Amino acid sequence: MRLLFVGDVVGRSGRSMLRQHLERLIEEHGIELAVVNGENAAGGWGLTPDTAEELFAAGADVITLGNHWADRKEILPYLERTDRVLRPCNWPGDPPGRGAVVVEGRSGCKVGVVCLHGRVFAPALLDDPFSAADRVLEELRGHTAAVLVDIHGDATSEKQALAWYLDGRASAVLGTHTHTPTADERILPGGTAAVTDVGMTGPRDAVIGFRPDLVIRRLRTQLHVPLEVASGPRVLCGVIVDVDPETGRAWGIERVRLEEE
Ligand SMILES: [Fe+2]
Numbered sequence: 282m283r284l285l286f287v288g289d290v291v292g293r294s295g296r297s298m299l300r301q302h303l304e305r306l307i308e309e310h311g312i313e314l315a316v317v318n319g320e321n322a323a324g325g326w327g328l329t330p331d332t333a334e335e336l337f338a339a340g341a342d343v344i345t346l347g348n349h350w351a352d353r354k355e356i357l358p359y360l361e362r363t364d365r366v367l368r369p370c371n372w373p374g375d376p377p378g379r380g381a382v383v384v385e386g387r388s389g390c391k392v393g394v395v396c397l398h399g400r401v402f403a404p405a406l407l408d409d410p411f412s413a414a415d416r417v418l419e420e421l422r423g424h425t426a427a428v429l430v431d432i433h434g435d436a437t438s439e440k441q442a443l444a445w446y447l448d449g450r451a452s453a454v455l456g457t458h459t460h461t462p463t464a465d466e467r468i469l470p471g472g473t474a475a476v477t478d479v480g481m482t483g484p485r486d487a488v489i490g491f492r493p494d495l496v497i498r499r500l501r502t503q504l505h506v507p508l509e510v511a512s513g514p515r516v517l518c519g520v521i522v523d524v525d526p527e528t529g530r531a532w533g534i535e536r537v538r539l540e541e542e
């Protein structure tokens with residue numbers, strides 16, 4: 282079966298790109314399950330119930346989040362109502378919602394999805410993602426062999442280390458958060474597909490989705506310059522992973538990048 286994972290959807294630009302292309306990608310590639318990182322979907326910061334519904338209507342089956350998971354307070358009760366939006370499962374302090382789920386894909390295959398957050402350069406003091414992964418994968422074992430892990434983090438080393446740590450236990454360990462795709466997609470010896478970052482979906486002519494002039498001003502003045510999601514041509518970045526549903530082993534991973542003229 283084929284799993285599609287789309288990287289951080291940024292603002293209206295990212296949502297419209299998803300609406301325009303996701304269903305077609307699902308059809309064309311025979312996708313069993315589409316997972317979308319939506320942590321920047323609401324104006325660049327967080328997710329609201331309305332934007333979540335928009336991503337689901339566009340074809341997303343599960344939405345993962347990241348450091349911006351709680352930026353919009355209105356999402357907190359929504360996280361308790363749905364099992365299809367995942368916040369990082371190693372966030373401390375018993376937050377609302379959940380960090381992992383097993384869902385049925387389009388042809389009935391069961392797939393586990395896990396949302397994890399890296400600790401290196403992280404904005405908050407998080408629980409150990411390695412131990413959290415051990416715990417969650419143990420819970421999922423018996424429900425499904427196929428598991429897709431979104432590892433949201435800054436450090437390439439940490440994301441790669443987690444992929445090696447989970448090699449043979451997860452079908453895919455896919456990085457998010459930097460909004461910049463890396464060209465290191467591969468299958469590890471135990472059958473885990475890995476890529477350090479899948480990239481983002483939204484404005485192309487931008488600094489990780491935001492207006493370059495504002496980001497430059499913020500960096501040069503060291504002042505809090507409010508950022509805005511950029512406009513103009515859009516990209517959609519993600520990966521497609523081929524997984525044996527019986528064993529959970531991946532046998533293919535391919536980058537996807539759609540770009541407007
Ligand atoms: Fe992001």
Ligand SMILES: [Fe+2]
Nearest residue numbers: 347348349458
């Ligand atoms: Fe992030």
